[in-house]
Amino acid sequence: MNDSSLSILKSQLGGIDQHRRLLVAIGVFVVMLVFLSIVSEGSLSYFGINILSTNTGALVFAAMGQTIVFLLGGFDLSAGATLSLVNIIVAQNTGDSTLSQVLMVFVGIGVGAAVGAFNGFFIAFMRLQPVVVTLASMFIILGLNLLLMPNPGGYIPNEFSYFFTGDLIVDGFPAALVWILLALVIWALIKRTRFGTAIYAVGSSEEAAHANGISVARTKFFGYMLSGCFYGCGGVFLSAQTMSGDALVGREMLLLIFAATILGGTRIGGGQGGCLGTAFAAFTLTMISNVLLTMNVSSHYTSIVEAVILILAVIFASIGRDAPIADYFRLARLQITGLATRSLPAFHPGTRRDRLRSSWTIRPDNELTGSTLHQWFTRNGETLRLVTPAWALLVVVYILILVFIGPSTFSTQYFNSLLTLALFLSILAIGQGAVVLTGGLDLSVPNTLAFAGLFLAAVSNGANGPAYWAIPAVLGFGLLVGLANGLGIVIFGMPAIVVTLATNGIMQGIGLLYTGGIPTGRSPAALQWLFNERFLGFAPASWSMLLIVAAAVFLLHKTSFGRRIFAVGNSQRAAQLSGVRVDRTIVGVYALSGFCSALAGVLMTGFSSISFLRMGEPYLLPSIAVVLVGGTLATGGRGIYLGMFGGALLLTAVNTLVVGTDVPVALRDVVFGAVILGAVLSLREKSA
DSSP states (O other), X not given: XXXXXXXXXXXXXXXXXXXXXXXXHHHHHHHHHHHHHHHSTTTTSHHHHHHHHXXXXXXXXXXXXXXXXXXXXXXXXXXXXXXXXXXXXXXXXXXXXXXXXXXHHHXXXXXXXHHHHHHHIIIIISOOOHHHHHHHHHHHHHHHHHHHOSSSBOXXXXXXXXXHHSBOSSTTSBHHHHHHHHHHHHHHHHHTSHHHHHHHHHHHXXXXXXXXXXXXXXXXXXXXXXXXXXXXXXXXXXXXXXXXXXXXXXXXXXXHHHHHHHHTTOOTTSSSOOHHHHHHHHHHHHHHHHHHHHTTOOGGGHHHXXXXXXXXXXXXXXXXTSSOHHHHHHHHHHHHHHTTTOOOOOOSSSOHHHHHHTTOSSOOGGGSSSOOHHHHHHHHHHHHHHHHHHHHHHHHHHHXXXXXXXXXXXXXHHHHHHHHHHHHHHHHHHHHHHHHHTTOOXXXXXXXXXXXXXXXXXXXXXXXXXXXXXXXXXXXXXXXXXXXXXXXXHXXXXXXXXXXXXXXXXXXXXXXXXXXXXXXXXOOHHHHHHHHOOBTTBOHHHHHHHHHHHHHHHHHHSSHHHHHHHHHHHOHHHHHHTTOOXXXXXXXXXXXXXXXXXXXXXXXXXXXXXXXXXXXXGGHHHHHXXXXXXXXXXXXXXXXXXHHHHHHHHHHHHHHHHHHSSXXXXXXXXHHHHHXXXXXXXXXXXXX
């Protein structure tokens, strides 16, 4: 790549829009700074600036790492978990000597770089989806964190903390601000190198970057590694700020990291933005939290405010990029009014049912010419290849249970427990599976599920009467949550990961506000009967698995809605040209996912007889894992529910194996994350 090509790329990638975004981020920062100084006396004093910089430092570093990932056109869900990993390693190993403290700074940055290299390898060289890779690595890291430090603790020397949060260079100048400015200077230098230009070029157009001699895979790999270095800096700073270690300290920062990155002017999809705007946005978000605290606003609103800021940042980041604000809202109105009728005429012969059936992998036997077993295997061999691993691994797990726990495990009681626990994943797999089949992902499952249980338990309080209206109410509410996700994706063109992540934060806040942080009540007696009664050795909930599987197979594989899901997942453009109402299908699958999340929450409350705030968190990764392990392609368009059901049984069996041995429960997340990576990796030739 010669110098003339570099200059051409730089001129193309600079753009007025990038400066506009930066100016907006700075303007919002100034407005919030003035407002905070009005409502809070002394906010502009040295003490106020030092506290603000100290409270913002970790977020700035983490958001700078996310910015680099965004510039490459990716997403990184492992940022918060990486912060926690670095935090606990530093807290567990930092001593009082200067050598130990300096060494742990570099170790922390190195750990972050290693995580970035792990993500970058699978994304750049194995060509896997960034969302799936970083989601899997997030849970692997969370499991490792809990293995390393089950309870908060550790030790950070005062000198270490003061070096990052006290005074530096001269008295009266906050050290935290110095380190933030140094990080921005380092980014400014990187940005002006060939590597920095390559980051912007790859994010703008991988094809154009490759044509100009840029190694796309190598740029992505080192880009993710660089982002990991910034996460490492954030984890080191977080250790100095908190002076302790906590395996979950970074989990609640993910929404803020995304919000700071987008609010700072970095475009979703890559190619535009930078770390300077991200830093200003991070300070703005911290000031918003300070304003809420000053105004005595309940902390239960925090996740709602963060989610709303994230959504507004995405919307307003789109305004003015390609069209004026009036045109943008005019387009949104057209999107809304067109949902009911939008479709293109069919250009291919035959009925739409026949055209869509080509998207569906498994066909009924009566459609096979010469119904022979050989022809059936020939026609469905590819689908069987995708589905078989989940069931084969299930057999392997049963063998391990037989070896490590004993043959007495395989009793009616065991299989009843297996089916009961798999029931929740089987229901979630219907909605999440439909979403993944269209190429999306629903991260709002945990708190939608939790709120359904919280509301039902509080209203019924053990009585059956209120449940007659409470259960339909929460199911309808789950449907509305999914509908909101779908409309946000379709109308505003926001990425599914951003919309559903924000919705999950909003639902978390709603749950906190509804319960006041202390859940009350019990599930209706009728729901408890589903799990406590026995018929031929199995609970009614276990027998209901037959109905669930039959309904799921019928919905996803025997209806026109199911065929439209597969068509959209294979190619939205081709589906639209075939007469499929793509927007309505996308909204429909997210509404289905919201309904399934609420239904799982209702049944889970009946199983445990009570509800709790975080009851849905353990089901985020498994709800995705069962879909991918069951042979569904992460990019959509191919899959079968029987494979997802096999994945649900597999993950439940793995969980019982972990519980029945001396293996720490935290290892379960590591196993689930590794299983997801393995499943997606085995299908990469088909999904690339």
